[in-house]
Amino acid sequence: MEFRSFDGNAADRPSASSESTGRVLVVGPYLRERRGDADAQAYSHVRDTDARLxxxxxxxxxxxxxxVEAVTAPLSQIRPATYLGKGxxxxxxxxIAANEIxxxxxxxxxxxxxQRNLEKELKAKVLDRTGLILEIFGxxxxxxxxxLQVELAHLNYQRSRLVRSWTHLERQRGGFGFMGGPGETQxxxxxxxxxxxxxxxxxxxxxxxxxxRLHRAGRQRVPYRVVALVGYTNAGKSTLFNRLTRADVQAEDMLFATLDPTLRALTLPHGGKAMLSDTVGFISNLPTQLVAAFRATLEEVLEADIILHVRDISHEDAEAQQSDVDNVLRKLGIDTEASARILEVWNKIDRFPPDERENLANIAARRPPEKPCFMVSAETGEGIDALLNAIEERLAAARVTLDLQIDAADGAGVSWLHRNAEILVKELHDGHFDMVVRVDETKRDVVISKYGAVLHPVEH
Incomplete structure (x- = not known):
């Protein structure tokens, strides 16, 4: 096994305001990749072992x-009784005994x-990846x-397990008590x-x-498009969300700092409005209980007009993280290869020296026009203007711009237009409004027949 020690490093300890929950050993029991071994190759070949640990x-x-310690334990096969081999x-x-873990x-x-056999052999509480992520989400x-989503996922997980509690872990801290001690009654x-x-x-x-759904239907009646942020956890989505909307959403250097979806108004370069949604970060090998449980939470992504896939392009495992996000999107029914509504955002470019940044720019420039990417730093603001312009152009491409006149005294008609169209120009002349409006294709014929609208001339 390969060891990595974390003892004595202040950066690896909990914050002073939090209670210590015991000394922890993290074990990475990873299958060795072997030719013809689909189980090992399906995941391991795209992800670095050190990055996984x-x-x-x-x-x-x-x-x-x-x-206090982290070790990798390469496996040739998974043992049914203890996952790991006897040795x-x-x-x-x-x-564990030597380090009081x-x-x-x-x-x-x-x-x-x-899990039960390992706890018996190791004489310590054992927490698997699913239980750990559920604890975080809780x-x-x-x-x-x-x-509700997390508790439902937790109960489905616990159906086949013993219910345990950790008596000295305060319940008000949240979580679901997966970390009960080995000496307690189960x-x-x-x-x-x-x-x-x-x-x-x-x-x-x-x-x-x-x-x-009612709230979403209400938003759909208002002519605001929805832009959703997705990405691997800790890719910088919340920092980008704050930068784009001037909001103050929790943005910490911590996995799953954002869990519940957040909506804010996004002002586009020419004054138009959209709704920006920040969502839970994705992660490799997301437990199946949570993929199903958070499908509803990710409905904002399914309904979005544009999906911004935010990537930490400075991360050593950036390519594998992209693959993991694409896999989750495909499970949600989104074709990541064919979808023109996905824009890739390469975040954290401020972490690169000039020569490496130039190399990244050359790679980005060689991408096909239908799959552009945008190099940004949510931290410094670099590249944000270009990203906003691209969002505005994509949103406008799916809509039609019309010219019309309406009697200024027609309050109901003017009100209907404000509710169902984006008003680009509204000028009062001799008792009527000359208006330029932008509407969805689905409402184009209604506006034309109701107000005698004509297509706005395209500028060349």
Whole structure:
């Protein structure tokens, strides 16, 4: 096994305001890539092992765990009983005892049997990747829908596991108590009670989602387009969101700092308006429970007119992260290859020296016109104007511009236009308004027949 020590490094400790939850060992049990081994090649060949381990450490830190050691454990095969081979389990047990480690984070999905057996052999609490991410989401969810989604995912995860609690972990800190201690009584979950709770949660969730659909329908009646930010967690989406909208959304250097979707008005270069949506960050091997649970939360992406795929282009695993995001988008039903509404944003270019930045610009310039990318720094503001211009052009391309006249006394007609069109020009002449409006193609014929509108001449 390869070891990486984190003990004694202040940057790797929880903040002073948070309670320590014990000394933690992070284990990366990664399958070796072998020719013809589809399971190993499907994921490992696109992601660097060190980057995977560092990401797992970041996930542990996201819930204030004190990581003192991180090790990779290359596997030739997965053992049904303990995931790891006997020798590696014994080696880990010695490391745990020597370093007084209380929690082991396994960067993989464990079966209930594997988790219980490892806890018995290692004499420490074992948390797998799914449980860890659910714990993070449980602490970060703020809206009613987000809270319901996470609890539903948690209960589905717990169906096959024992219900545990950690008595010295304050419940008001959030989370779901996946980190119960090995010496505690473990109570078998009552499947019927869990099933009843799931049914109630699903009913509550349907009501919340119905309300969200009404709100979305209301926004659709207002002529504002929706632009959605997506990207790998910690790619800088929230910082870009704040830069574009002058908002103050939580933007921290922490995995999953944003969980609940946020909407703000976006002002375009020529005064037009759009709605900008910040969404939860994606991550590799996102637990299936959360892909399903947060589908509703990601409906803003499905409904968006433009999707900004924000990438941390400075990250050592940028290409693999892009692949992971594309995979999630495809699971949501979005064709990432054919969709003209996806704009790629290469963020954090301020981290590159001039020569490397020039090389990046050359790579970007060689991309096909239908798949442009925009080099920006959400931190410094570099490249933001070009990105806003591109957003405006893409939104305008899907709409039609019309000229019309309307009697100034026709209050109902003027009001209808304000609700259903973007007013570009409105000038009063001799008791009537000369107007230039922009509308969706779906409303073009209505405006033409109702107000005698004509196509606005195209400037050359």
């Amino acid at each position: 560092e990401e797992a450490v970041g996930l542990a830190r996201a819930i204030d765990l004190t990581v 590696k389990v014994e080696e880990l047990a010695g490391l 209380g929690i082991v984070v396994m960067d993989c999905a464990l079966s209930p049997i594997q 602490r970060r969810a703020k809206t009613k829908e987000g809270t 109570i078998e979950a009552d499947r019927r009670m869990i099933g009843d709770r799931i049914a109630r949660l699903e009913a509550d969730l349907r009501k919340v989602q119905a309300t969200r």
